[in-house]
Amino acid sequence: MHPTRTSVRLMPVAVAVALAAGLVTVTAPAAHAAAGADLPFTSVEAESATTTGTAIGPDFAQGTVASEASGRRAVRLGAGQRVEFTVPRAANAVNLAYSVPDGQSGTLDVYVNGQKLAKTLPVTSKYSYVDTGWITGSKTHHFYDNARLLLGRDVRAGDKVAFQATGVQVTVDVADFEQVAGAAGQPAGSVSVVSKGADPTGQGDSTQAFRDAVAAARGGVVWIPPGEYRLTSSLSGVQNVTLQGAGHWHSIVRSSRFIDQTGSSGNVHIKDFAVIGEVTERVDSNPDNFVNGSLGPNSSVSGMWLQHLKVGLWLTGTNDNLVVENNRFLDMTADGLNLNGNARGVKVRHNFLRNQGDDALAMWSLNAPDVGSSFENNTITQPNLANGIAIYGGTDITVRGNLISDTNALGSGIAISNQKFLDPFHPLSGTITVDGNTLVRTGAMNPNWNHPMGALRVDSYDSAIEAQVRITNTTVTDSPYSAFEFVSGGGRGFAAKNITVDGATVRNTGTVVVQAETPGAATFRNVTATGVGAAGVYNCPYPAGSGTFALTDGGGNTGWSSTWSDCSTWPQPGQGNPDPDPGESGNLAKGRPATATGSQDVYTPGKAVDGDADTYWESANHAFPQALTVDLGSSRTVRRLVLKLPPSAAWGARTQTVTVLGSTDGSTYSTVVGATGHRFDPATGNTVTIPLPAGTSLRHLRLSVSANTGWPAAQFSEVEAYSTS
Template identity: 75%
Template sequence: MNRSVMRTSFPALPRSSYVLALAVALVGTVVGAAAPAAAAPSGASLPFTSVEAESATTTGQKIGPDQTQGTLASEASGRQAVRLDAGRSVEFTLTAAANAVNVAANVPDGQSGTLTVYVNGTRLDRSLAVTSKYSYVDTPWIAGAKTHHFFDNARLLLGRDLQAGDKVRFEAASTQVTVDVADFEQVAAPAARPSGSVSVVDKGADPTGRQDSTQAFRDAIATARSSGGTVWIPPGDFTLGSELSGVENVTIQGAGSWHSVVRSSRFINQSSSAGRVHLKDFAVIGEVTERVDNNPDNFVNGSLGPGSSVSGMWLQHLKVGLWLTGNNDNLVVENNRILDTTADGLNLNGTARGVTVRNNFLRNQGDDSLAMWSLNTTNSDSTFANNTISQPNLANGIAIYGGRDITVRDNLVQDTNALGSGIAISNQKFLDPFLPLAGTITVSGNTLVRTGAMNPNWNHPMGALRVDAYDSAIDATVNITDTTIKDSPYSAYEFVSGGGTGKAVRNVTVSGSTVDRVGTVVVQAETPGAVKFSDVKATGVGAAGVYNCPYPSGSGTFTLTDGGGNAGWDTVWADCASWPRPGGGNPDPGPDPTVNLAKGRTATATGATDVYTPGKAVDGDAGSYWESTNNAFPQAITVDLGASKAVRRVVLKLPPSAAWEARTQTLSLQGGTDDSSFTTLAASKDYRFDPASGNTVTVTLPDSAPATRYLRVRVTANSAWPAAQFSEVEAYLG
């Protein structure tokens, strides 16, 4: 049974009973200090160069950035992509030699199509097939899940050698295609057959893929196994209709993952093995289009046995890449690509010691990309190192659920979504018997970019790096060192008891960390315990340095011990009954008439164009703006002020740039105590926005205007553009 079935246990934690329990205030410089020097890069050494579509030349429409669960942009690399209607294109300029490309793209649900490929303006005689077949996954048994897994990877050998500076253009042939990122690669020629190996073709396998080759693979394995030999998969497409078992004391090797391809949703399924299994240099591409947790739809399901290895593999369209139970001692998993799995990339599911998972690339997992879960017996002395993880769309990048003496080092995790952090160190057991964290857990040298997400079950966010005493206290020694956290949408470090029972987080140190831009706080402390922080430097902190509110009320205090060298996060969130919003400030400014009540609040709109989303009108940046759907008046933007306020002044802005010609917008102001019933606060009239006077309009409301929580600006006309436009909607008490 897959561990993730139990994700329904996430609680919804009430916030009203949180108490402030800051034991030691950290000493640091003010937010906005000079950024610290960049750390050495983490992640895998990869054979390809990835280029984001939004940074390429395009005739299409850029979408995002967006963090909202269930949206296309929120699952994209960098939270942005390029939408191509039929005939529209995106063109990439190569920075290195390449003869192959892999493209992550989306097409509308139920559709398939093609991308026509041009090199330096000349159309190739081959195209890239794209499909929604493996996308739009639903998992209603996982609480908080929405339809997800929007993107899919498609690869193509270009048939020619290209050089740096060459241009590769993709044009949507008929179906709308949203392109996220392209990986350009110089693929080597097929490798030669090893001497003395047993070829699956010699045993009757069909390299065209038209006939089932399962028995030929079984016969070749049986022959090679007797002598500890090698099974050879030559270049070709091989179909396996059934899984393999009894695989031990054998090497299964291909000519390269672009050349030797096995079409199978279940490659190896066995509960035990004597070991010494080596799988290398071929692709296994499945046909898994939905997640069925009771099905072993995995590349490896069960055990390879001790002393085994997996290297140079391309694993795609499976439920899980490797779901490892049984004895897998001293297993090495390295230099692989795991793409488009509907659940985990790899899960080390107990009973393993000395496992190393290194230098792998994982993209678009439907659960944890890499996980260790100590069920039945403990994982111990095992390591996740130098892996690159991108876009897990329903859980964590890396998750350690229990285990003894575990190391997570020098990994790069990007763009988590919905129910996960970049890295989670957790005592969430899911099932029994579970072995909690023990010994020393080393988390070192990792880089987390745009990680952490809003948990729809908790109704509050998860940090970029989470230490979670979910079902039992954290008693292991947890050393978190040299971490780089960039552009976290919410917090950097979260300490929580996710089961809502106030289990303690103890014996944790955080040292040598660089935090560069967080939406809310650097430290999100939600359970009793104690953590020591040293040399943690932060810039671009959205709301406050520390949120210290253990739950449940009365469960104890959380102590932040200042080990010295901390800077940039000495402020404290003052109200445990309210969550900080990204870019916010404390939730209740009190009677101060100079405080903008709308800044950092939730904004919604009747429509938006491209990246000009409603949040741009409350982000405090007059240079960004919201633009409604074009040619569809009336349009409206609504700001939730968080509580009913006696708003007496509303300031509306457009970007203060001479590039914006003067315009008149016809608008009215409305307000309400809920988001369904509104009263007119200011009747509709024409307002002139003129760059010569700052492109600002102020609407003064009478003292008799009712208190309002939901402030709505309704626009019926714009003299210069067929849409409503505001760079800031500001609300004041006076």
């Protein structure tokens, strides 16, 4: 969470591009051996389950339910529809990530091996649909929420657990199956909050009882027995004490502000209970956090379930040698955890973070540098308004062994940055170690820049990078844009230098492997790429004339030797450098420049000529007529057109009324084929062939669409032009 995120960078690129629904093939990452947290549950995606509902996605456009889903896919259930999961492991509990329409709430019926349970799973939009209008470029976001349930019975691997919608539409994303241990017993000599008057039914206000227990147990343990406890204000003066519960499925504290204190002598240990808040919007001036401020030196937080807060831990003051491990951070409206300066020797490891509303994990060196601290072996999924991990300044920082997936807007999987936000800021210094991380479908379109952000970004935003940045053993899979980005996000061309990328596997990156947009230098060794969408390198520092970015080949690099040839345009995912002469028998339109009278979100004109029938152009909605124009590069004889929509059966049959026009100079167009209704039917491949009159010669091909019975816009996934009849 930051006070403002309003910077707008002017870029030299005229075309904003993004990945349309269906462009990336979702594959399982070949993860680094140590990537991610050791988790006590196993997740199953709804789209891999059996369902009577409707699959949605994939989609990479900011502000859609599919794009915020894990894997960018989910299953939508109407009343009476269900999704049935095959249980992957012995379990007695499940946590479900879901979304319901804004303003609605309801329940899901739950079935185990066909038997309906007496208990239902509540679902609500109460904590979703967050608006942050003061953050430039943000849209309504945070569509998902998590709900958990003890099943009341043991299920085995191979058993079936189903969820059925009743009176509200529910989009189901992923189910986490877990074997929950019984409640732990009270430690000897501990002070129970119930003995101080706390109400384990959650009806009474237990704030004072918790305060009294903390005061009485100084030097010992405060025990939180199984039950629910309601706190109406925060605790302070917490030091030299352990707060311990019976397990986070058993001991539950209902509070939006648990600890709020500017300082502590330290030795605070918090473990094994849940803190679940009631934060429904993001108000940056409010301390709506599990911990706001300082726990003091030599403290720890472990085994916690933190949910429906603004920030899990917003740490200021002194927190030296703090250890944060084996926790779950769910559904925050801002950051999961932020080390906000003066953090020395902090270790954040083996945590699970889903659906954060800003950076999932961040170090921000405001007022004093964060020093010698690390984010290691965390699993982060679906941060919906910023980065998975962000390092803003600091000295000798380590980011190692993390698994990050599905960043959605305004961020990368990992950002190493000198963006200061406020002063006094302490830029990156010493050695920044980024090792053994796995990034899956990370990177996103930044609407402020009109430009994408890479899976791993090094950003000299407000000052040159003087630290030694060592990026090693990285796996980047299915990035919608680039794998590695080097940029000065403030648009002032500060240098990004002293960078080494050593050992990386890049698979199916949408545009380029290296996106270099600022002066500086980096050495690449043993970087292997396959399935590169456009070219190996985009090297176009901004502002023009600010300097060059030097890429040094340290050896062992394969699969990304080409360079994008035109700095005046940004490559669209899967486009590739245009082939100037595809040959008379080939598709004359493939990879050629395409423009349109309008487009909807990320469904840009280039999607219609990228050679991938699963991606598509969609015009501005409710604005017929709309036209798509393709420049074939020179006047060509064209005998037939092949127009396509995605072949998926989800694209129902529709008729589009199309006029074919042609031009030799790009200014004067004549009609080649008059307005005709063409039926696209998935039963026949969603493909239409239009013969052109003999002798048709044109350079600029224009398709004008005046009607579409299936959608209020023009739509083409491929426009192909052939010289043969």
